[in-house]
Amino acid sequence: MSENKKIPVILDGDPGHDDAIAWMLAKSDKRFEILAVTSCSGNQTIEKTTYNARRVCTLLGIDAPVAMGLKHGLLSEPFDAPVVHGQSGLDGPALPEPNTELSQLSSVELMAEVLKNSPEPVTIIATGAQTNVGALLLAHPELKEKIARISIMGGGIKYGNWTPAAEFNILVDPEAAKIVFESGIDLYMAGLDVTEKALIYPSDFERIRAVGNQVSGVVADWLEFFYHFHKSLGYPGAPLHDPCAVAVLTHPELFEIVDMHVEIECEGEYSRGATIGDTRGFDGPAPNAHVLMNVNREAFADLLVEAVKAYDGREVKI
Ligand code: BDR
Numbered sequence: 001m002s003e004n005k006k007i008p009v010i011l012d013g014d015p016g017h018d019d020a021i022a023w024m025l026a027k028s029d030k031r032f033e034i035l036a037v038t039s040c041s042g043n044q045t046i047e048k049t050t051y052n053a054r055r056v057c058t059l060l061g062i063d064a065p066v067a068m069g070l071k072h073g074l075l076s077e078p079f080d081a082p083v084v085h086g087q088s089g090l091d092g093p094a095l096p097e098p099n100t101e102l103s104q105l106s107s108v109e110l111m112a113e114v115l116k117n118s119p120e121p122v123t124i125i126a127t128g129a130q131t132n133v134g135a136l137l138l139a140h141p142e143l144k145e146k147i148a149r150i151s152i153m154g155g156g157i158k159y160g161n162w163t164p165a166a167e168f169n170i171l172v173d174p175e176a177a178k179i180v181f182e183s184g185i186d187l188y189m190a191g192l193d194v195t196e197k198a199l200i201y202p203s204d205f206e207r208i209r210a211v212g213n214q215v216s217g218v219v220a221d222w223l224e225f226f227y228h229f230h231k232s233l234g235y236p237g238a239p240l241h242d243p244c245a246v247a248v249l250t251h252p253e254l255f256e257i258v259d260m261h262v263e264i265e266c267e268g269e270y271s272r273g274a275t276i277g278d279t280r281g282f283d284g285p286a287p288n289a290h291v292l293m294n295v296n297r298e299a300f301a302d303l304l305v306e307a308v309k310a311y312d313g314r315e316v317k318i
C-alpha cells in the first residue's frame with residue numbers, strides 16, 4: 001500500500017459507534033475510494049444497522065451505494081448488543097435522515113457487482129460479523145482474486161469480551177469467520193489485543209469536539225456515549241475497536257503486527273467463536289493473518305483528531 005496510491009474499498013459493518021467512527025476515518029482520507037457500503041447484523045438488528053449505515057453515510061458525505069445484509073449469521077441466530085450501543089444501535093446525538101435510497105441489491109450482490117466492475121482488486125474493511133464476506137466467498141469463489149485484502153475487526157488472541165474465549169464479531173458468526181480465515185486472501189486482524197489498547201480518553205474527546213465542525217461534534221458525542229458503558233467496567237477511555245481496521249491500511253507504522261496462523265473455533269462448549277492464534281513460533285501451519293498486537297495510542301488519538309478536521313465546512317440538516 002504505497003503512500004499516495006488510491007485504495008478502493010468496500011465498507012462492511014454494523015454501525016455501531018466505533019463502526020461509524022471507522023467510516024469517518026475512512027472518508028477523511030483521500031486515498032480511500034469508497035465503492036460500496038454494506039450492513040450486517042450484530043450490534044443491532046439488520047434493519048437498524050442498515051438505517052444507521054445510511055444515516056452515517058449522509059452525515060459524512062459518503063455517496064456510495066448502501067446495501068442490506070442478512071438478518072442472521074450463516075448458521076447462527078442473530079443476537080445484538082444494546083448494552084453497548086443502545087436500542088437504536090447508535091444511540092446518542094441526533095443524526096440526519098438518509099438522503100439516498102437503499103440499494104435494491106443484497107449486500108452480497110452489491111459486493112459482487114463492485115468487485116466484477118472494478119479494474120483493480122478491492123479491499124474489504126469488515127467491522128462487524130463476517131457474514132457478508134463469508135457469504136460472498138461461498139457464492140462467488142471466482143471473485144477471490146478481485147479482493148486485494150480483507151481488514152477486519154474481530155477476535156482476540158489472548159482473550160474474548162463477549163465470553164471469556166470469544167470476541168463479539170466472531171461470536172456472532174463463527175462459521176463466516178472461518179471461511180474468511182481459510183480463504184487464503186491477505187487478511188489483517190484487528191482483535192482485542194490491539195483494540196483494547198486503542199483507548200481514546202475523555203481529554204481526546206474534548207480535542208475532537210474543539211475542532212468545532214458538525215462531524216467533530218457528533219463524533220465527540222458518540223465517544224461520550226460509547227465510553228459511558230466502558231467506564232462502568234473500569235476502562236480509562238473508549239476502546240476504538242473498528243477504526244484500527246481502517247488505520248492499519250494507511251498508517252501501518254502505528255501498529256505492532258505479528259503474522260500468525262489463526263483458527264476459528266466453531267464448536268466448543270465454552271469456546272465457540274474463539275480465535276486461536278499459533279504463538280508457539282515453531283513448525284506450526286503457515287500464517288494466514290497479519291495480527292495487530294499493539295498500537296501507538298497517542299499517535300492513534302492524534303490521527304482521529306486530524307481526521308475530523310477533514311469535515312470543516314461540511315454541514316447537513318439534522
Ligand atoms: C466489536 O463489537 C462491536 O460491538 C463493536 O462495534 C466492535 O466491532 C468489538 O468487540
Ligand code: CA
Pocket residue numbers: 013014015016018019043127128242
Ligand atoms: Ca462493529
